[in-house]
Amino acid sequence: MKVIEAASFGGPEVLVAREEPEPNAGPGEVVVRVAAVDTLFVDTRIRSGWGGEFFGITAPYIPGGGLSGEVIAAGDGVPEDLVGSRVATYTNGLGGKGGYAERVAVSADAVIPLPDEVGLNDAASLIHDGVTGMRLMENVAIKPGERVLVVGATGGMGILLVQLARAAGAQVIAAARGAEKLKLARELGADVTVDYSEPGWAERVLEATGGHGADVVLDGVGDEIGRAAFDATAEGGRFSAHGATISGFTELDPQEVERRRVTLYGIGDVQLDLAERQRLAAAALAEVAAGRLRPVIGKTFPLSDAAGAHTAIENRAVIGKVLILP
Known part of the structure; x- marks a missing residue:
């Protein structure tokens, strides 16, 4: 499968595509087919080399700390009926990396089921x-x-x-x-x-x-x-x-x-633990489902143009959210 890796710290050009083996769902995990990845200004700062004392990320790494998608496989100890569910989730625990990929394996405890009224793009825009x-x-x-x-x-x-x-x-x-x-x-x-x-x-x-x-x-x-x-x-x-x-x-x-x-x-x-993030994410999703809150997605980019997404954010060329769509 395709992933986008920050090969080193630097400008958007350090974001390069490479192939990686398909992930497997280990015990307590699910594999999510990624629909949309949240892309934040802070992601561009981390890629540039800023914030090491806050985030502890070293290059090379795969960016992307939150996403939405569909569960396509479940490991041991995970209810089978979770397969086929639309979810939002955090990647790599709360480590803020790993999401710029076509599929990801995450802890089943990290996924947040989506209300039927909330689309996958809107869900990704709310995860942070x-x-x-x-x-x-x-x-x-x-x-x-x-x-x-x-x-x-x-x-x-x-x-x-x-x-x-x-x-x-x-x-x-x-x-x-x-x-x-x-x-x-x-x-x-x-x-x-x-x-x-x-x-x-x-x-x-x-x-x-x-x-x-x-x-x-x-x-x-x-x-x-x-x-x-x-x-x-x-x-x-x-x-x-x-x-x-x-x-x-x-x-x-x-x-x-x-x-x-x-x-x-x-x-x-x-700075919140997983349980608090899930509680607040569910509350935000409920507000969108009820029509009381409206995310604004300014532009989307394919996974292959993650560098373009970062450039747009840094140049303040987009109003609202920027998402990457594998």
Whole structure:
């Protein structure tokens, strides 16, 4: 079967195709025929060599930490009726690799059955972003009428956060780059949109909240954009610095955070074990099945063009999710 391997750390060109033996289902495992692989900005960062202290991945490796597909074989100790099921699953435990392949063997305990109403592409798009989005909503506990700033509002997770915050009864302020992205944010339910590529955008957030600032900030971008978003956070607000799509996570002065009585959440607050991921994934899938949540898949790429998928993400050439379809 075909797999895509990052032969070394570097640019998208290090992603190369090779052949590998078909996987077998060992005891407690299933083999999944892969339909769609979630592709994240962080995957491109890991491929470039960033984040070794967080993820412990060494090259060469096969990227891809989450996917959807159909169970085609079951090993000893796995109920046979699981064969033929449509599932979403994590690969390699929670190690974040192995999914850029036509078929994968995974622990049967890692698979999440899909509701009939949820397509395989939508399911793959939720395996990470849906889980993190649902946990963020639990962390910040939005109350009706609060002002919520979503930074990076048209990325895969930002799209979900705009909808979830709106459903919680918040006034949603969506921050993104460019008119096309802001238009999508409004279509998803944002009350106010601001372009964070323009100088003084944080002041416009303050203006939109009558000078109060955002009660909740969900920062999916980081670095100087996140720092500006902190300036627009209300006294006593909540700030989640979970994103790093520029060069790093938002770094804040602890004394300033304390002085302004801001409750701070970071990437550690969305590091979850398998049971929690499955619980939150099931919750996100249920929201999609009920029609209350809509992923936006901007573009798909064949497995053979995984490098193209990474290039599109790095160039910010796609609005919404990027998926790889073996």
